[in-house]
Amino acid sequence: MIPVIGFQGQKVAVLGLGRSGLATARALQAGGALPLLWDDSPEARAKAEDEGFALTDLTRQSALDGVAALITSPGIPHLYPAPNRVIARALELGVPVDNDIGLFFRSWATPEWDNFEQVPKAVTVTGSNGKSTTTALIHHILQVAGRPCQMAGNIGKGVLSIDPAQDGEVVVLELSSYQTDLARALTPDVAVFTNLSPDHLDRHNGMGGYFAAKRRLFAEGGPDRCVVGVDEVEGQFLANQMGQGPGDDRVIRVSSGQKLEGFGWSVFARKGFLAEWRKGRQMASIDLREVKGLPGAHNHQNACAAYAACRSLGLAPKLIEQALHSFAGLPHRSQLVAEKDGVRYINDSKATNVDSAAKALQAFPRIRWIAGGLGKDGGIAALAPCLPAVVKAYLIGHSARDFALQIGDTPHEICETMDRAVARAAEEAQPGEVVLLAPAAASFDQYPNFEKRGEHFTALVQARLG
Incomplete structure (x- = not known):
C-alpha cells in the first residue's frame, strides 16, 4: 500500500467504493487522514462497512463542510455530460476534487x-x-x-x-x-x-x-x-x-x-x-x-x-x-486459445467497437468471424474494407440481424448464441483459417462483461477440441 501524504488529521471524502475507492480509503487511513466514505450502491456500502469503515452520506447538503478534498472514482462524471451531484457541490464550495492517480503521484x-x-x-x-x-x-x-x-x-x-x-x-x-x-x-x-x-x-x-x-x-x-x-x-x-x-x-x-x-x-x-x-x-x-x-x-x-x-x-x-x-498476450485481446488441424482459435472479446474489431480483422488472412452482441451507434458498416478477409461470419446476440444487413455479400449465418456460433465455425473451418471472436459490440445482452463472453468462447473451444 502507498500511504497518502498531506492529509494527516484531516477529513477526506471518498465517493465511489469499487476497487479504486476502497484502496483509496485504506491508503488515506494509513497516511493519517479521516476518510468519509459513500457510494450510491447499498452493496458497495456494505462491503466498506465489512472492512470496518464508517459511512457518511455525501449527498447531504452539509456533508462536505470541513472536508479537505473529495476523491472520486473514475466512472463518476465530474464535468460531462453533467457532474455527479456530490462533485457539483464540491465545485460550488471550492473543495479540491482529485482521484487516486493524483494521490499516488503526490505520495x-x-x-x-x-x-x-x-x-x-x-x-x-x-x-x-x-x-x-x-x-x-x-x-x-x-x-x-x-x-x-x-x-x-x-x-x-x-x-x-x-x-x-x-x-x-x-x-x-x-x-x-x-x-x-x-x-x-x-x-x-x-x-x-x-x-x-x-x-x-x-x-x-x-x-x-x-x-x-x-x-x-x-x-x-x-x-x-x-x-x-x-x-x-x-x-x-x-x-x-x-x-x-x-x-x-x-x-x-x-x-x-x-x-x-x-x-x-x-x-x-x-x-x-x-x-x-x-x-x-x-x-x-x-x-x-x-x-x-x-x-x-x-x-x-x-x-x-x-x-x-x-x-x-x-x-x-x-x-x-x-x-x-515469451509474451503470451492478454486474455480477450488477440488471445490464442487453441490450435488444431491447422485452425487457430483467437479470443478478442475486448474488441467491443468497430475500430478494435477492424484491427483484429486486419491481423489474419482467412477468418471465420464470430461477431455480434449489443451493437453500438453507427453499426459495423465501417468494417466493409476489412470484410474480404472474412470467409464467413457467424452472428450472435441482439444485433445479429442488424449486422447481417450491414455486411453485404459476405457469407454469414445467424447463430444467435455463442454455443452455436463456435460449433458451426469449428465444423466448417479449414486448415490455414482462423476462428476469430471479435464482436464489434458490447456484451451486455448476453453476458455481464466482455471477460465472461471471452471465457465462454474459450471454454466452448477447449471442450470441443478436447
Whole structure:
C-alpha cells in the first residue's frame, strides 16, 4: 500500500467504493487522514462497512463542510455530460476534487529514496486502443530483464494498492482518459500515447475533450521521455508540442506502417519488422512475424511502443527481443486459445467497437468471424474494407440481424448464441483459417462483461477440441 501524504488529521471524502475507492480509503487511513466514505450502491456500502469503515452520506447538503478534498472514482462524471451531484457541490464550495492517480503521484516518493542507488521510475500508458497490451508488455519485458517492477492502474491493482518502491523499481501504469482528466498530480518519468479513436465522447463532450484528457498526461506531467504513436493527426500534434524540433530525442515517435527515419529517435514497424532509428542511423531490427503473442499491425504498434519505453529505460534491444517472444498476450485481446488441424482459435472479446474489431480483422488472412452482441451507434458498416478477409461470419446476440444487413455479400449465418456460433465455425473451418471472436459490440445482452463472453468462447473451444 502507498500511504497518502498531506492529509494527516484531516477529513477526506471518498465517493465511489469499487476497487479504486476502497484502496483509496485504506491508503488515506494509513497516511493519517479521516476518510468519509459513500457510494450510491447499498452493496458497495456494505462491503466498506465489512472492512470496518464508517459511512457518511455525501449527498447531504452539509456533508462536505470541513472536508479537505473529495476523491472520486473514475466512472463518476465530474464535468460531462453533467457532474455527479456530490462533485457539483464540491465545485460550488471550492473543495479540491482529485482521484487516486493524483494521490499516488503526490505520495509515491518518500524520504527513503534518498538512500537508493537508483531512483524508482513511473511509466504511464494511455491512448484509445492497445493500452492494456502495451502496459502488460512493458511489465513483462522488465520482468525478463530482472528489473523490480509492478503494474497497476486500469490493469492489475489499483495504484494505491501497490507496494512501496524498491531501489531501482519501475511502476507501469495503464491510465484511462477518465483518470488523466481529473488527476491533480501527474509526474511520470516516461509517458506513452498509443493512438486515438472515438470513444467515451459523451464523457468528454466530443473528440476535442477526449484528446485533451489524454494530452494532460504529457502537458501537465512533463515526462523526461515521451513515446507517441503518430499514426493519427492527434499523435503528430502531441509529438510536435512535446519536442523542440524533429531532432529532439526526448520524443520517441512510434508507428505501425510509416517509415520514421528523419527524427532524433523513432521506432516503427513495416511488413512485420520493427526498426529503431536514432539520429539518422538504424540501431536495431526485430522480426515480429513469429511473435505469436502479438499478431497483426495493431499489436506491432503496441510492440513498438513497449520497445521504445523499455529502450528509454536503458534495456538492450536483444533482451527486449527475447522478451517479446515469451509474451503470451492478454486474455480477450488477440488471445490464442487453441490450435488444431491447422485452425487457430483467437479470443478478442475486448474488441467491443468497430475500430478494435477492424484491427483484429486486419491481423489474419482467412477468418471465420464470430461477431455480434449489443451493437453500438453507427453499426459495423465501417468494417466493409476489412470484410474480404472474412470467409464467413457467424452472428450472435441482439444485433445479429442488424449486422447481417450491414455486411453485404459476405457469407454469414445467424447463430444467435455463442454455443452455436463456435460449433458451426469449428465444423466448417479449414486448415490455414482462423476462428476469430471479435464482436464489434458490447456484451451486455448476453453476458455481464466482455471477460465472461471471452471465457465462454474459450471454454466452448477447449471442450470441443478436447
